[in-house]
Amino acid sequence: MYVAVKGGEAAIGNAHQLLAEDRRGNPDVPELSVAQIREQLSGSVDRVMTEGSVYDPDLAALALKQSRGDQVEAIFLLRAYRTTLPRLAVSLPIDTGNMKVSRRISSCFKDMPGGQLLGPTFDYAHRLIDFALEAEGAAPQAEGKGALADHLPQVVDLLNAEGLIEREQPDADDAVVGDLTREPLSFPAGRDIRLQTLARADEGYLLALGYSTQRGYARSHPFVGEIRTGEVAVEIEIPELGFAVDIGDITVTECQMVNQFVGSKSEPPKFTRGYGLAFGYAERKAMAMSLVDRALRAEELGEDITAPAQDAEFVLYHADNVEASGFVQHLKLPHHVDFQAELTLVRTMRAEIAAAEARKAELAEAAQ
Amino acid sequence: MTAQATQTDPEIGARQRRLRLLARADRATLEAALAALPAPPEWRRLKQPETGLTMVRARAGGVGQRFNLGEMTVSRCVVALEGAGQSMGVGYVQGRDCRRAELVAVFDALSQDAAGAERIERLLIAPVERKLADERRTRAAKVAATRVDFFTLVRGGD
Numbered sequence: 001m002y003v004a005v006k007g008g009e010a011a012i013g014n015a016h017q018l019l020a021e022d023r024r025g026n027p028d029v030p031e032l033s034v035a036q037i038r039e040q041l042s043g044s045v046d047r048v049m050t051e052g053s054v055y056d057p058d059l060a061a062l063a064l065k066q067s068r069g070d071q072v073e074a075i076f077l078l079r080a081y082r083t084t085l086p087r088l089a090v091s092l093p094i095d096t097g098n099m100k101v102s103r104r105i106s107s108c109f110k111d112m113p114g115g116q117l118l119g120p121t122f123d124y125a126h127r128l129i130d131f132a133l134e135a136e137g138a139a140p141q142a143e144g145k146g147a148l149a150d151h152l153p154q155v156v157d158l159l160n161a162e163g164l165i166e167r168e169q170p171d172a173d174d175a176v177v178g179d180l181t182r183e184p185l186s187f188p189a190g191r192d193i194r195l196q197t198l199a200r201a202d203e204g205y206l207l208a209l210g211y212s213t214q215r216g217y218a219r220s221h222p223f224v225g226e227i228r229t230g231e232v233a234v235e236i237e238i239p240e241l242g243f244a245v246d247i248g249d250i251t252v253t254e255c256q257m258v259n260q261f262v263g264s265k266s267e268p269p270k271f272t273r274g275y276g277l278a279f280g281y282a283e284r285k286a287m288a289m290s291l292v293d294r295a296l297r298a299e300e301l302g303e304d305i306t307a308p309a310q311d312a313e314f315v316l317y318h319a320d321n322v323e324a325s326g327f328v329q330h331l332k333l334p335h336h337v338d339f340q341a342e343l344t345l346v347r348t349m350r351a352e353i354a355a356a357e358a359r360k361a362e363l364a365e366a367a368q
Numbered sequence: 369m370t371a372q373a374t375q376t377d378p379e380i381g382a383r384q385r386r387l388r389l390l391a392r393a394d395r396a397t398l399e400a401a402l403a404a405l406p407a408p409p410e411w412r413r414l415k416q417p418e419t420g421l422t423m424v425r426a427r428a429g430g431v432g433q434r435f436n437l438g439e440m441t442v443s444r445c446v447v448a449l450e451g452a453g454q455s456m457g458v459g460y461v462q463g464r465d466c467r468r469a470e471l472v473a474v475f476d477a478l479s480q481d482a483a484g485a486e487r488i489e490r491l492l493i494a495p496v497e498r499k500l501a502d503e504r505r506t507r508a509a510k511v512a513a514t515r516v517d518f519f520t521l522v523r524g525g526d
Contacts, residue, residue, distance in 0.1 A: 055424065055440035056463065088420035088442055089460075096430040100504065102511050110518060118514040144509030154430050168432025177425065177434045191428055192435040199437050233388075236422055240415075240446055240458045243380055246388040247422075248462030250440060256429060275428045277437055293428075 005334045023068045037061035046251075046280025047071055051321060052078025053181075053200045055250050055279050072202075072321050079322050089236040092244055096254050096277075097154050101230035106155050108223045108258060114152040119229060120281075156225035156256045156273070165225075165258055165271040189312055194296050199277060201319035203285045209309045210291030217307035218295045221260035222274070229253040229281055253282045257290035264302035272301060386479055386488075389496045390472040391461045398471040401492040411474055414456065415446035417466035443469040447477055455480035 024031065038045055038061035048060040052075040060078060067073035103119025106112055118124075156165060171177075171192075178193040185197065198206065213220050231249040238245050255276035263269040274294025276286035295309035308314055318324060390398075402408070421439040428435060444460045447470065457477025459469040475492060479485040 050438065053438035054421070055438060058463070059441065082421060082439060085441070086418070086420040087423065087439075088418070088444060089422045090436075091422055091424050093425045093427045093434050094437075096426070100508075102507070103514075115515040116518070117511055118516050119511055142510045143513050144506060146509060146512035146515070147505070148508040148512050156429075157431065168427070168429030170427065170431065171433045175434075177436060179423070179436050181423075181436075181439075191433055195426075195428060195435040196437070199435075234422065234424055234440065234462070236442075236460065238458055238460060240456070241383070243384065245384055245391075245460060247391045247442060247460045248440075249392075250424065250462075252426075252437075254430065273429055275430075275432075277426050279438060 005336075023066075032065060034058060034061045034065055037064050043281065044069070044071060044074075046278075046282050047203060047285070048074045048078060050279040050282055050285060051075045051200055051202065052082075054078050054082050072325050076322050076325070092235045092237070094232045094234060094250075094252070096228065096232055096252070098151060099228055099230040099232050099252075099254075100249075101148070101152055101228050102251075103230070104152060104226065104228040106224060106226045108225050109155050109159050112155045112226075113158065114149050117148075152228075154226060154256065156258060166273055168273065168275075185316055187313055188299075189316060191293075191297070191300075194312065194316065195275065195277075195293060197316045197319055198289045198292055201289070202321035202324070203282075203288065205319055205321070206288035206292055207284060209295070209315060210288035212307065213291050213295050213309045218298065218303075218310045220272075220274075220291070220294050222291060222294070223258045223260075224287070225256040225258040225273070227253070227255045227283060227286065229283065251280050253278050253280065253286045255283070255286035255290040257287070257294060259294050261301065266302045272297065382485070383476070383479075386485075386493055387458070387460070387472070387476060389493050389500070390459070390475055392500060393468075393472075393492065393496045395465060395468050395471075397492070397496065398468060398475070401475070401488075402471060404491060405478075409474060409478060410450040411447040411457075411477065412450060413445065413470070414448050415444070417443060417445040417470045419443045419464045419466060445469040445473045447473040449474075449477045453481065455484075 038057045041061075041064065042057075044064055045057050045060045048063055048071055049055050049057065051071075052060065052063070054060075056078075059081065060074065063074035063077040063081075064071070066077060101117060101119070103121060104114070104117045106116065110116075157167070160167070178190060178196065180193065180196050180200070185193065189197070212218070214222070229251065231251050233246040233249055235244045235246045237243070253276075257274040257276070258271045259274060261267070261270055261272045272294065274290040274292075274297070276289030276291075276293065278285045278289065292309055292315060295307070296312050296315060298305050298310040299312075303310070305311060393401075419441060420443075422442045423439050424437045425434050426437045427433065440462060441464050442460060442462055443464055443466045444458070445466065446456065446458050449455045449457070455477045457473040457475070457480070459472030459474075459476060461468045461472055475488050479488045
């Protein structure tokens, strides 16, 4: 147990100064600007926004600068900042079907209306270090050719005429949507709460759990129905006006995973679905999330719960890296009193064992 | 893109369009438009500029059960013009720039009568709309250039 301590202000102040100096690095090297981080390290910025659960690229970039690039620390900073702000509105559900896509692919349907759009992807790159980036050069310009339809239909629903893929059903308009930022996690957790938890969850954790389902722990035989990344409009009801207004665009990545399902006592064979959604370009996160979302639907679909990824309490209670990091890292705070007590206990136990052995030896000697 | 809660009232529809475009104008564009007005407007704040959060909702599978995805920063301001009419204007913008929210509210207020709406349309709204359309077209062309046709090969061998 941690016991509060006093003192150490001067040392702590100096430690933070030393951190500030180290964070800056060699002063002969130009200092990074927040705008540079926002524009050129967008992968980190997007992860911090998603897991920090606040969409604000400038703020996420600043948090990354402050945390010297430590993403979990930056996520913590964003979470702490959000508690200082009032909640002004809740948006209407974003319409990902109306996304202005930068990327859109399906591994199920080769010929889909609107086509497969690779967009700005690392896929099919050779993953060779590009030493040309060591030199500063002119900003690259991508070629433009052709146009995109204004509306690209979601292919999983479009190509489901036979009804072999389960259809997602909207909830009633007056249904309550659970909110983790207002109510702590409790069980059984509905899909709304599960998806919110997974959206904020640590990417590495979700990746490992999703991977485990592919390797046979809750095998679900997944296919990528569709992945799309792009901008969606956020609309909110304006109380002063009495109608909804579109107040800006956010970039999100969506993954519609389609999973083979052999049927259960209650359901005929069909394809079921898992869903992933994250801020920014976050394909790995969205894919892993969709695998875990599907695994967590085991109970609803009448599947046996045999694997870690299907265990909602295990998955959801350990998903948040701010909580996890806090609890793991609190161990380094002074536990001196606690440890002294444990030391005394171990010494006493040892002394008791030694005394008992001495007594046994005495008795043996006396018997001879 | 049209608002999901589609309005049949043309006045509401026009205001939705205006606020959508104003919310996407950067600070410099708004300030330049303000400076270009023949008579600088005076206004008072009915609601002080303020930054807060909007919870962004989404739906499972894009169309199913609603859930809370995460929050975004948003700034807002409500103003009333001084002088005749005292038109009210609201500004809601993404991010933490309260000045942008206030300027959006001012331009919304200035657009509440037909003559004002016409002037702001020419000065600010139409150019912003054109710029966004240009950017969208350029981006869409670059994305369209990545359209791919994969050929499925016959699985061979043993």
